[in-house]
Amino acid sequence: MGIAHTINFNFDLDLPRKLRNAAQMILLQSPLSVSQQNLVLLAISEISANYIRHSHPTPTQITLKLDWSSLDFTLTLDDNGGKIANLEINELDELLNADLQTSGYGLSILKDQFDQCTYHVGTPKNQWRLKLQTENKKALYKIAIIDDDTVQLSLLELYLQEHELCLFQSPLDAFQWLKNNQVDIIISDIHMSELDGISFREHISAITHLAITPFVFLTGDSNESLENGIARFNIDDFILKPIQKNKLISVIDRVLQQRKSIEQQTHKLLDTDIKSKLRHTVHEEILDGYLISTFTQSADIGGGDCWHFEKLNNCSLGITLCDVMGHDLKSSFNAARLLGAVQSSSYHFQSTNLETSDYPSYLCDTTNHWLNLAGNDVLTTMLTLSISNESINILNTGGLPPYLVTKEGTLASLPFTAPLLGLFGSPIFESNQCVLKDGERLLLFTDGLVEIANDFQAETDRLQTLQSLFNTPYQDRKDMRDTISEFVTLLPNIDDISLIVIEKQPHKNLAGKFA
Structure with missing residues (x-):
């Protein structure tokens, strides 16, 4: 007897991440191998990105269905939008012999890797259907x-x-x-x-x-x-x-x-070596007027979290936190590629005449350009900030909104968000401003910290635990860091977990530097 899971979604620009997160936990129950699970997640990312880029009008409702038996697995995505424009699913070998500028590699890879890959246009719904044969429990060599x-x-x-x-x-x-x-x-x-x-x-x-x-x-x-x-x-x-x-x-x-x-x-050694370059340690007093703490835990294998800190001048700092979608070693490789592009853009920003408050929009614009030209197989969220003693400018493209923690320990979400990078050719990026009072904190984090697929209550409980950590009187700063670090370390390492805590301090003349 087959097993089926069906989940309905309202359309928004954060759809790829929501679909993947929902599917990820369900796939753990399926008979698919890890490589097959990653292939299904790749298919979900590619199809949902096509909804955003090429479906006119865009759908308002999407239904994700995963069902399987002992012999095969089926992924179905239904939507009520318009036909995906100019859709051609070519044979992969045809594309590999075509001009380098030819598009459509993602869908062709799906056609090549799945036993069945079809797209049906109809009323009232369009439907993607992809099938895989499940691998035998006993390996055949x-x-x-x-x-x-x-x-x-x-x-x-x-x-x-x-x-x-x-x-x-x-x-x-x-x-x-x-x-x-x-x-x-x-x-x-x-x-x-x-x-x-x-x-x-x-x-x-x-x-x-x-x-x-x-x-x-x-x-x-x-x-x-x-x-x-x-x-x-x-x-x-x-x-x-x-x-x-x-x-x-x-x-x-x-x-x-x-x-x-x-x-x-x-x-695993290779994976660990890559990840050691993706989230380096940062000195707490890197910027006068703030204390910055970082906490991280890596998934067992794969995961695509990375961050970058850039001193823009003596009194301002740029911070970028990215989460490349995927849960295998390829996502770590892609995160390394993305981090290289971010570092390059940050370096070139120093030679412009732009204000430091323009850093988030500049970085998002140049990274979006890189994704469209060279990194179109990378799907990522990105949260970028420029911090000065007066204010913080925030630009969030598809990531979870940062949390403001008041001196009393209350958490407030800052819903600053823009579309995922790489989905549109030349979007307009505009940052939002936030001013921290002395003693207030800003939390930047990836979805591995708080999201628990298909378990709203467990997700709510984790958020409450997180809030209590910042509502607790500590003996000193080391006590606080150790407590938060223990909380992060004990979380399930299904996905990368990254947390950056920015705390406003009374203005002091501290010469900050990287550790």
Whole structure:
């Protein structure tokens, strides 16, 4: 019996983020793999962005439906707007061979990756429908087997018939084929007349895309003689003849699980290295008249939060907080790309004749231009501020509104918002002004801090807890920082969490600098 979840949304320019957040928690219940879940979130982002960019008139109601069985998964998006203009879902290979300025890559990727991708125009609703086959619980491997003994090769084929097998009697034929193909594991006899297994292994080592592919030998040699060569020839394991089916399957599963574990650890180390560059530590007294604290926690893998602090002059500071949509390593890479563009724009702002109060609109305008030209696969929110002793200028494009915390500890939302960047060619960006009194705080944060998909009560409880943190008398500032840091650290790390606290102080002459 199938499972279905349906959620209705009113249209607004924050639609991509709302749809993704709603879908994210539902997808955790589905049978989809992590990569398939990320593909569905990509589809939601791409389709909702098309509603905003190309649907005329824009819809007022959108219905998201996710349903699945043990065999397949279906994503359906219904809307009551006009037809998406100039929509063509081309084959991906056609686009890759077309002019570089050709558009439509996002939708073509969806058509290429989903088993079904259709768009139906109708009355009273238009409908997107995308389908995926769910991956089997038991993984099927693609295995290359090389053995010049036809009887032995047939036996291995019988033992491993549920997997995708690529069988070769000739090691030289196998080498030529493997130069242009990828497999999960290579199994080779060690004693072959045309080319022995050790030499074949050395040939394979020269193929770049097979550099970390597991390699297992079949041999009648003694354990001792072959064990001495395992490290020398980069062999993952060996199987002694006569081959037993249970032993064969056990070795394959163990070797592939070991390799998967190594890849995951490498993936996480790379992810951690990227994130260390996305949210650097900032000195609390970077700007005279304010104390600025930062708190952050990263998702297990992926996440796209990043921030940038720029001293505009001795008495003003620019702050930018971004949340690139996505929950895999690609979102971290995209956040790094975006951060580079933001840093470049901030640097060039210094050479303009603009007032520091123009920094938010300048940064949003240049970043929007970059997204349209070079970063059209990046969907991000961005909250940008310029801070001086007199006031704070705020421009929020698609992010959650900042909170003003009074001296009494009351939270008030500042609903300053503009459309997501990259959706329109040349929008007009205008910042809003906010003045903090001594002792008041401004909270900037990404959705990982407060949003809990499909659980309004839990979200309300978390907001109340957050408010209580700023309504508590502390012994000193370190006590406050430790308490807030503990609160952030203990939150579920499904998504990146970023929090910047800006506190107005009586004017003092402090020389601030980056830590």
